[in-house]
Amino acid sequence: MRRLLPLILLATPLTVPLAVYAPAVSAVENVTLTFWTFLDPKKNTPREKAWAEIIQAFEKKNPGITVRPEVFPWKEISPKLIVASSAGRGPDVTLVETDLSEKLARGKILEPLDRYIAAGDPRIRDDLYHPETRIVDGQTFSLNMWTNGTALFYRKDLFEKAGLKPPRTVDEFVAAAKTLTVDSRGDGRIDQWGFAEGTARSQPFGQRTLFPLIWAQGGVIVTPDGKAAFNNPAGVKAVQWFVDLVKVQKVMPPDIVNLTYDEHLQGFMAGRYAMIFEGMHRYQNTQTSPVVKGKVGLSYIPSWDGKKPSPTPVTGWDIGIGAYSKQKDAAWKFIMHALSYESQMTNAKIAGQVPARRSVAKDLYFQSADATEIKFVLDYLALGSQEFPRTKNVDRLMDLFNQAINEVLLNDVPVKVALDRAAAKYNEGI
Amino acid sequence: MTITFSVRWVKYSLTFLVLAGVAILMLTPVVWILVTSLKPEAEIYRFPPQWIPLQFTLDNYKAVLQSSMPMYFVNSIVVAVGTIVLTLFIAMHAGYAVSRFQFRGKNVFLFLLMASHMMPGVASLVPTYLLAGKLGLLDTYAVLILVYSMWQTPLVVWLIQGFLESVPATLDQAAMIDGYSRLGAFYRVVLPLSKPGLAASAIVVFVYAWNEFIMALTLTSADNMRLAQVGLKYYISQYGIQWGELAAAVILSIVPVLILFVLLQRWFVYGLTSGALKG
Known part of the structure; x- marks a missing residue:
């Protein structure tokens, strides 16, 4: 032993x-x-x-x-x-x-x-x-x-016809969207919008367009201790730009407040929108639509200065x-x-x-x-690339962020005020 | 005479217009789903959308019938019929008891019964799941039939009780004088007279069991136990919505309810209104 x-x-x-x-x-x-x-x-x-x-x-x-x-x-x-x-x-x-x-x-x-x-x-x-x-x-x-990853899905055929190139900056993006917003029947109603992103409460997805534009400015969505921070100057600038697409530029339909994640893709597949930001996992699905089959181009999400694309949300x-x-x-x-x-x-x-x-x-x-x-x-x-923030209640965070956008669109509340309210509400909840 | 006729004609016309307007409002989405179910993929994505498609196809129905949906429909029918049988069996006895007997706390009992029906189903989701798991009932018809019956029995007791109170109690007494027991009088005399009430209740229970989603999703996991309402949700995937097949499956899922309603329509209307005129 x-x-x-x-x-x-x-x-x-x-x-x-x-x-x-x-x-x-x-x-x-x-x-x-x-x-x-x-x-x-x-x-x-x-x-x-x-x-x-x-x-x-x-x-x-x-x-x-x-x-x-x-x-x-x-x-x-x-x-x-x-x-x-x-x-x-x-x-x-x-x-x-x-x-x-x-x-x-x-x-x-x-x-x-x-x-x-x-x-x-x-x-x-x-x-x-x-x-x-x-x-x-x-x-x-x-x-x-x-x-x-998320990318800009655009109609190659429409871009070619209009002599446009995929936009690298947000200004180029707005210019392209303006060209592609068309009243083809001349009845005063827009048949094809340049761009759309849904903020409907049942399936809000405004974050897909806006978070990359916030990240591109070095802004954050939540602080390291999990508090909402999308009401920072980068957030205000991005949301103001987004709201202006409806109110000032008139390249996005006002009914985005009722547009859901699924309807937004269906609208693109039906030829209603010329550009959308969409997850790459849905690219194959666009090819099932005879309207856009073989006509969908992929490009990076534009940035403010065009030097580097905005990070893709993963x-x-x-x-x-x-x-x-x-x-x-x-x-x-x-x-x-x-x-x-x-x-x-x-x-x-x-x-x-x-x-x-x-x-x-x-x-x-x-x-x-x-x-x-x-x-x-x-x-x-x-x-x-960046992932969407991980917080204790990510659904609530996204919901409040999109509600703030809707408040600006529907009630003319200033962007900063709406975002402050939404962030405060989220932070109270956690 | 002419004025009376004109007033009546205007009244009828107005009533007809209002009812027709409401009916059109209610039926438009159903007709739209029906039209979509008959459209090929190219037509579904056409913008602006067309009410009358240039091309009709039955491909969406073929795809649905070749998928697992028919099995889900059978599951839903088994569960719905089981729920009707169990709910009516319990509720008709309970309804008879409260309509014929006076006992202490009867009103409180009826109030509590209805109050229990008003509790949102989702509140009992976890305890129900836990209990079903402990009893080894997950993924069985039995658990869904039991849970749905538990939810519907209070409402049906109220429905049947209201109806039974319109059946004179003297009929039971006469039957008992003729030698029937209390239950014998109930089964042989009162129950045959209550068919409209039972039919109305059966439709209410069927529609509930047919449309319920959250319990069906939570208490079953196996594909062979899936119900139609849960199956419909599979047409909405993360990659997009299969509109044509979804619309075809929705139309097919309406058919059983429609058939049942057509068959029992006369009794349904009578059953629902007769309870309201008791006494």
Whole structure:
């Protein structure tokens, strides 16, 4: 025994960490993982086909583990996670809306991933775009699965006809919008507007146009301690410019106060708007409209001075482990597989998704003609991007910001006053 | 004579115009959805939109019928019919009891019953989910039937009670003199006379169970247990809205309610109004 004692003492420092991290590396067998997603692998759209392939490859590599996707409408995943977790239940793995990841993390709905990352591949976090936004109170609760940049979608045919080039500055943007605002039937009613962005309360999205213009001036939306700061001079300047598009320049319809996120895209696809700012994940959908098929150009979001485009707002989906999962090791295995080089390439090639990992983006495929749209986003990300702010109540923040715009548009309230009120209301609430 | 006729004619015309106006207002969105469901993709995006499309297609209906929607419709029918049966079974007995017996706290009981119906459903979402999970009822027809019945029973007790009070109690007594028990009198004499009230209640319950969304979404996760209302939401994706298929699915989802209403329309109107004239 005395002979063994030094060996035991030597082995202890090695075995303790192994024991601590054992769950992350232990073999898992005969496990069914529930995976909450909004993409149904049984369906036939490219994104859904890509997921089917990713899951199939995972099950092949891990014969003891079966993935059972449970599919929900995309806007319902977060509410359902909240309800299920309140009752001590939930999925093993779930897709997480990036904007809501902090809210879900603070609600103890997601499992911290740090020990799995440390035991697996610690470099993975820094390989993602904006890794800092995944950290809540010093812990990481989700990892980015895919990235969606935002761009200016414009009608190439209309631009060519009018001899216009994609705008680089906001002034060029206004000039183009003026040219493309047309009363084609001469009845005093505009049939085609130069630009539109919706601020309807049910699906407000004014932030998509305005946050990049605030960021481009060095302004912030929230302070580091989570308070609303969009009422700063950069915010006032951007909102004033936006409101003037309706009131002064008359290139945006006044009914944007009732225009939703979905209707704004439908309007562009119907030829009602010549330009919109839109998430790149919706580009393929525009090609289903015979009105604009093959006529949609992509450009960067203009900036104030034209030296560099405004940063593209990055949205997307994260992937995480449900806090109440009883099979967290297997869940982590699946996450690592979903984020693997192979799966990210599958997602890019089949679904046209922009990879979430910088190392994957270096693949030569993204220089090829098949990946033109993805390359556009990757180039834009390299020039500058920002994620929408993570705050305790991001929905409320966006709602109040858009309400302030509507107040200016509908009630002629000065921009500064409306933004101050909205920021104060948000800060009171938190 | 002529003046009386003219006044009456003007009155009728005005009534007709107002009712026709309201009907057009209510039906316009439905007609628009119907027209959209028959349009090919190119027509849907045409601006300005056309009421009468240049081209008609049934492709949207084909796509819906080849998807999982028919299974969701069957699920909705099972749940709606189950809810009607359970709700009516409980409510007709409760309604009979409160219409025929005087007991201490009856009014308070009825008030509390209705008050419970007024609580927003979302308030009980988490406890209901927790309870269903503990009982192993998640992803079953049973949980939806139980929850929907729990919500609809108070309202239906009120509806049926109002109706039963219009059926003379002397009929029960006469049946009991003839040898029926209290329940026998209820089943054999009162219930057949209450068919209009039951039919009206059945429609109310069916429409509720058919249209309910949040509970159906929360208490089921498996694809084979999904209800039609939840299925409709899948046509609105993060990438855009499949308008043609969504419109076709909406039209198909209206059909069962429409059929039920047409079949029970006579009783529905009678059932709802007769309770109002009790005594």
